[in-house]
Amino acid sequence: MDKKIARVFPRKTNATPEDDLVFFGPPPLLILPEIDEVHISVTFTYDKQRAEELAEDWRWAGVPVKLGGPAYDDPATGEFIPGRYLKEGYTITSRGCNNRCWFCLAPRREGKLRELEIKDGWDVLDNNLLQCSEGHIRSVFEMLKRQPKRPKFTGGLEAKELKPWHCDLLYESRAQRMYFAYDTPDDYEPLVEAGKMLRAAGITTRSHVAACYNLIGYLGDTFDKAQERMEQTIKAGFMPYAMLYRDEAGKVDKEWAKFQREWLRPAIVSHMFGEAWNDG
CATH class of the missing domain: 3.80.30 (pyruvate-formate lyase- activating enzyme)
Known part of the structure; x- marks a missing residue:
C-alpha cells in the first residue's frame, strides 16, 4: 500500500500540488489526516531557514520528517x-x-x-x-x-x-x-x-x-x-x-x-x- 505522505512547502507557487496532504505551515491544530511520513520540500535556498523551522513544528506528528528538495542539492x-x-x-x-x-x-x-x-x-x-x-x-x-x-x-x-x-x-x-x-x-x-x-x-x-x-x-x-x-x-x-x-x-x-x-x-x-x- 502506498505511503500517505504529507508534503510541506515553505511557499506556494503555480506548480505546488493542491491535494489534501499539502501544507504551507505548521500542522493543523485540530484534525491532522492520517499520515505515514512528512516531507518538507524546498526549492529555493533562501527558504531553508523557514523549512527547518517547519521541520521542527512537524516532529510532534510522531512520524518520520524528511527535509529535502533542490535547495538541499537533492540529486x-x-x-x-x-x-x-x-x-x-x-x-x-x-x-x-x-x-x-x-x-x-x-x-x-x-x-x-x-x-x-x-x-x-x-x-x-x-x-x-x-x-x-x-x-x-x-x-x-x-x-x-x-x-x-x-x-x-x-x-x-x-x-x-x-x-x-x-x-x-x-x-x-x-x-x-x-x-x-x-x-x-x-x-x-x-x-x-x-x-x-x-x-x-x-x-x-x-x-x-x-x-x-x-x-x-x-x-x-x-x-x-x-x-x-x-x-x-x-x-x-x-x-x-x-x-x-x-x-x-x-x-x-x-x-x-x-x-x-x-x-x-x-x-x-x-x-x-x-x-x-x-x-x-
Whole structure:
C-alpha cells in the first residue's frame, strides 16, 4: 500500500500540488489526516531557514520528517512521481544536463543528463529535453498527444540543440508555449537560427508561443546590456521573459527588480514586438 505522505512547502507557487496532504505551515491544530511520513520540500535556498523551522513544528506528528528538495542539492535519483511535489499536469522526463553553465545548479545537483520513464503531463519541466535521444524525445511527444491540454515546455528548450525534426514535432503538438534562453552572448546566434527553423516549420514566432528566458542582474551585468539582450530576443522572434538573478540568500537589487517588472509588462513588450516586426 502506498505511503500517505504529507508534503510541506515553505511557499506556494503555480506548480505546488493542491491535494489534501499539502501544507504551507505548521500542522493543523485540530484534525491532522492520517499520515505515514512528512516531507518538507524546498526549492529555493533562501527558504531553508523557514523549512527547518517547519521541520521542527512537524516532529510532534510522531512520524518520520524528511527535509529535502533542490535547495538541499537533492540529486533526484529516483523516478518522477506526478502530483507528489508538483501539481498534476507537470512532468519531468529527464534529469541533469550535459552543459556546465555557471549560473545553473542542475548539473551540479543531478549530474549528466539521464532519461527517465515518461509519465503523463502536459507541462514539461526537463532541464534540457533536446539533449535526450531521438527515441526518447519522440516518445515524449507521443505522450503529449493524449493529454487533455496543449503542451507547454516551461523547462526550456536549448536553441543550439534545436533541429528541424524537433520543430516539426513542436508544430504538430500545437504547443501553447515554448521557452528558449538567451543569458550570455554565445546564446544569441543559436537563438536567431532557432527562430528561423521554427518559422520554416510553420510556427509563428513574434508571438506569445515562442518565448525566451533572459537572465538579468548577475555580477557584471548592466541595464544597457540587459536591455540589448531583450531587444535582440525580440528581433530574433521571441517574447522575452526577464529572470532576475538571486544569490543563495535570495537578495535582489531594487533597481534590477524594477527593471524586471517593466519588462514583464505585456503592453511594453507587445509594443517592442510591434516595432521589431515593422523593422523586420
